Amino acid sequence: MSTRPNPTLRILSLGAGVQSTTLLLLSAEGRLPKLDAAIFADTGWEPRSVYEHLNRLEREVAEPAGIPIHRVNSGNIRADALNPEARFAQMPLYVRGHGGGQGMLRRACTAEYKVKPIKVKVRELLGYPHPKPVPTDRYVEQWIGISSDESSRAARMSDDVQYMRSQFPLLFLPGGAKPGVGWSRSDCIRFLAASGFQSTPKSACIGCPYTGNARWRKLRDERPDEWADAIKFDEQIRHGNARAIANGTPLEGEAFLHRSRVPLDQAPIDRVTAHEWSSRQTDVFEQVADAETEADQRGCSPWACRGEDEEDDAA
Ligand code: SF4
Numbered sequence: 482m483s484t485r486p487n488p489t490l491r492i493l494s495l496g497a498g499v500q501s502t503t504l505l506l507l508s509a510e511g512r513l514p515k516l517d518a519a520i521f522a523d524t525g526w527e528p529r530s531v532y533e534h535l536n537r538l539e540r541e542v543a544e545p546a547g548i549p550i551h552r553v554n555s556g557n558i559r560a561d562a563l564n565p566e567a568r569f570a571q572m573p574l575y576v577r578g579h580g581g582g583q584g585m586l587r588r589a590c591t592a593e594y595k596v597k598p599i600k601v602k603v604r605e606l607l608g609y610p611h612p613k614p615v616p617t618d619r620y621v622e623q624w625i626g627i628s629s630d631e632s633s634r635a636a637r638m639s640d641d642v643q644y645m646r647s648q649f650p651l652l653f654l655p656g657g658a659k660p661g662v663g664w665s666r667s668d669c670i671r672f673l674a675a676s677g678f679q680s681t682p683k684s685a686c687i688g689c690p691y692t693g694n695a696r697w698r699k700l701r702d703e704r705p706d707e708w709a710d711a712i713k714f715d716e717q718i719r720h721g722n723a724r725a726i727a728n729g730t731p732l733e734g735e736a737f738l739h740r741s742r743v744p745l746d747q748a749p750i751d752r753v754t755a756h757e758w759s760s761r762q763t764d765v766f767e768q769v770a771d772a773e774t775e776a777d778q779r780g781c782s783p784w785a786c787r788g789e790d791e792e793d794d795a796a
Contacts, residue, residue, distance in 0.1 A: 488622035488646065490606055494599060495519040495550060496782045497527075497535045498684045500626025503669040504650060505538060506676055509546035513650055516624070519543060519550045520602050522595040522783050525557030528700075528707055530682040551606075553598035558590055558686055563717055565727035570594065573690050574718065577742045578734035586736070590686075595783035603645055615644040623647050625784050628669055629662040638784060647784065685781040688714045690738050695757055697739070697750040711738060715745040 493508070493516050495501045507513040521535060535550070543550050561567040570593030576584045601611065603623075609615040620643065627635045627649045635649045652663035659665065664672075673681050683696065688711040692700075700708045721732030739748035 486618050489619045490517040490621045491515070491624070492517055492603065492606070492621050493519040493548075493624045494626070494783055495521045495535075495538075496626065496684045497521060497531050497538070497682075498626070498782070499666060499669050499673065499681050500628050500651060501624075501782075502534075502538065502626075502678060502681050503664070503672055504624050504626050505548070506542055506673070506678070507650075507654075509542045509548060513654075515546075516548045518606060519548055520599050521550060521552050522598050523552050523554045524590070524594040524686050525554060526559040526686040526688065527684060528682060528687055528704065530680075530704075531684050534678075534680075534682055551602055553602045555594050555598045558594050559688070559714060562714070562722045565723040567724060569722045569724055571722070572686075572688075572718075574736040574738065575690060575740050575742050576732065576734050576736050582734075583742060584734075585690075591781060591783060595781070599783055600642065600645070607644060609644075617643060620644045620646055623784075624650055626782070627651060628664055628666045629657065629659070630665045630667075632662070687711050688738050689781060690740075691781070692738070693757070694750045694752055694754060697745075697748070701750065712744075712746045714738070 491514060493501060493504055495505060501519075504513065505516070505519055508516045535552075539550050542548075556567065558570075558572070561569040562572070570589040571586050572590045573588035574586045576586060578584065603621050604610050604613075604615065607615060607619050607621065609619065623645050625635070625638075625647050628651045632649075632652055635647075635652060638647060640647055651669070654664045657664040657668040670679075670681075673679060685692070687700070687707050697708075700711065715738045719735050719737075720726060721730075721736055725731060735742075737743065737748075738745050739750070741748045743749075
């Protein structure tokens, strides 16, 4: 039995996607314990729809319930990539070497632009900003929006600082369509639709290389300004980030946002992959709720980046 004292604070890691939005609403309604705060880590390059959704959540749900939403950041991922003076944490760009070999840059962006500013804020909320040591009896219970269809993510996660302890409330919620396993992503979508939040968007950088073809198509067809922005960025990072180039260490090859390793405006995004077809078949409700595939609706969570799953679907 744990001898750990009760948490000092209960906070939500708010990615503003389906699962974390569900947790915020359930807490605000009193169906889950009251949160002390929610934290949104902003890379500065989210789609407009995410910021609009966040504003609405704050106005209609969080503020009336007395749950402050803290927006934190470690810079602007897009601007930092193009600024030779800025410190930049690498995005998982697809690379084609001069000799034709293919690879992918190691992802450092989630840790830098999402995890790091959340930890800074948590320390501040606890009253022990860096470098003050946090006493062992002071910690936050951090809610993470992982649903039953991805419960293996929760099993793989381990807390790396003693002042944050992860909890996955969706996995223990009664009332899901499948008894005994908590709420699935589909359960969350049903709940959100019934609560007036049927259009909860995916939270991820506009130009995230983990983006699958369905999301690229949606960007091209429905948000042409954001599509143009991604195309421009794709061109600008062809030889790596600006700081590396300025330091005389340009990429040995060329970098791309799309897995096909061709410029984004020429990439085969109209190709419907096997994964996308299978997602369309397996969840009729999600098809009705939103024409995107399940894979393309998942976003970049600070603590359980769903991006890697999309990589297989991105060709
Ligand atoms: S959405 Fe993609 S690019 Fe943005 S932080 Fe997450 S992994 Fe990095």
